[in-house]
Amino acid sequence: MTSRVMRDFDLLLPESVAEVVDLLTRHKNNAAILAGGTDLLIALKFDYAVDNVISLALVPGLAELTFDPEKGLVIGARVTIADILKSPEVRENYPALWQAAKVFATPQLRNTATVLGNVLRASPAGDCSLALLALGGSVLLKNSRGEREVDIDNFWISYGVTARQDDELAMAFKIPPPAAGQKSAFRRMTRTTEDLSKISAAVSLQMGGGTCQTARVAMGCVGPTLVRLPGVEKILEGAEISPEVLQEIVAATAAEINPIDDKRSSAEYRLKVAGVLVKRVIGQALDNGGNN
Numbered sequence: 168m169t170s171r172v173m174r175d176f177d178l179l180l181p182e183s184v185a186e187v188v189d190l191l192t193r194h195k196n197n198a199a200i201l202a203g204g205t206d207l208l209i210a211l212k213f214d215y216a217v218d219n220v221i222s223l224a225l226v227p228g229l230a231e232l233t234f235d236p237e238k239g240l241v242i243g244a245r246v247t248i249a250d251i252l253k254s255p256e257v258r259e260n261y262p263a264l265w266q267a268a269k270v271f272a273t274p275q276l277r278n279t280a281t282v283l284g285n286v287l288r289a290s291p292a293g294d295c296s297l298a299l300l301a302l303g304g305s306v307l308l309k310n311s312r313g314e315r316e317v318d319i320d321n322f323w324i325s326y327g328v329t330a331r332q333d334d335e336l337a338m339a340f341k342i343p344p345p346a347a348g349q350k351s352a353f354r355r356m357t358r359t360t361e362d363l364s365k366i367s368a369a370v371s372l373q374m375g376g377g378t379c380q381t382a383r384v385a386m387g388c389v390g391p392t393l394v395r396l397p398g399v400e401k402i403l404e405g406a407e408i409s410p411e412v413l414q415e416i417v418a419a420t421a422a423e424i425n426p427i428d429d430k431r432s433s434a435e436y437r438l439k440v441a442g443v444l445v446k447r448v449i450g451q452a453l454d455n456g457g458n459n
């Protein structure tokens with residue numbers, strides 16, 4: 168049975184990463200990390216039952232968003248969607264992420280919700296998560312035994328389930344530096360402007376002399392997790408992106424996805440529009456480096 172009444176829990180307010188890790192070690196699967204709370208507090212009103220909620224609000228060192236042309240971008244666990252939008256470095260170097268942040272929910276939500284929370288929620292409708300999948304990178308996890316990095320390609324296991332262990336804190340998301348000629352873009356469709364995506368696509372293309380050298384193409388809301396489209400990437404790599412290549416991609420996309428009917432859309436609609444959405448997001452990336 169579900170209830171809209173918030174369940175009772177202990178709100179824990181650690182003041183250091185070491186304290187967070189210690190609490191996670193102690194409480195394991197009877198604890199949840201609270202970042203912005205825009206997903207967690209809703210889940211706690213339904214069937215997500217934990218007795219301990221560990222807030223990151225007082226933990227220093229997690230709110231940093233740092234860009235280094237040699238090392239890339241590091242997004243700390245308390246970096247919000249609004250922080251992404253305010254960053255000229257993100258806008259310039261990782262347009263797909265900036266564009267995902269731009270259309271994300273409402274100003275109130277953007278000021279509260281974090282990028283890492285979006286990744287840890289493991290929803291196929293996660294907008295910033297989709298941009299990160301296209302851009303590539305890794306999640307930095309820490310527990311009492313040390314740190315490890317999990318490539319984003321291996322991070323989402325199934326709907327709502329990630330490679331994170333119960334005793335691990337996600338410290339940051341790391342994106343490699345942009346390659347020469349890298350262009351990226353994000354695009355989504357919603358029922359209303361402030362709704363979750365009903366279908367979404369993001370790309371990162373490394374272009375050289377009019378030819379696509381490497382491609383990462385990702386889609387949201389077409390399966391239980393966000394997915395890459397290896398067949399479409401193969402068509403792009405080594406090709407000049409002509410109208411004929413784009414038409415081939417439109418046809419190839421539907422074969423790579425497995426959408427379902429849900430309250431936001433139908434499988435039939437998603438299958439019909441997916442290829443066109445991928446074609447358009449590629450065009451968006453190429454038009455202006457995706458920087459709009």
Ligand SMILES: Cc1cc2nc3c(=O)[nH]c(=O)nc-3n(C[C@H](O)[C@H](O)[C@H](O)COP(=O)(O)OP(=O)(O)OC[C@H]3O[C@@H](n4cnc5c(N)ncnc54)[C@H](O)[C@@H]3O)c2cc1C
Pocket residue numbers: 199200201202203204205206207208209244270271272273276279280281282283284285286287288292293294295335336337338361362363364
């Ligand atoms: C009205 C509304 C509109 C929304 N619109 C959008 C939208 O347009 N696009 C979109 O993608 N999403 C949307 N969402 C979903 C939500 O806002 C995002 O997924 C958001 O990024 C979650 O971040 P958060 O900081 O609030 O996470 P939280 O709710 O704090 O956490 C989410 C999950 O991640 C875990 N977690 C968070 N941080 C860590 C960490 N550092 N280490 C380990 N575990 C962690 C939590 O325990 C929890 O399980 C919307 C939600 C609402 C309520």
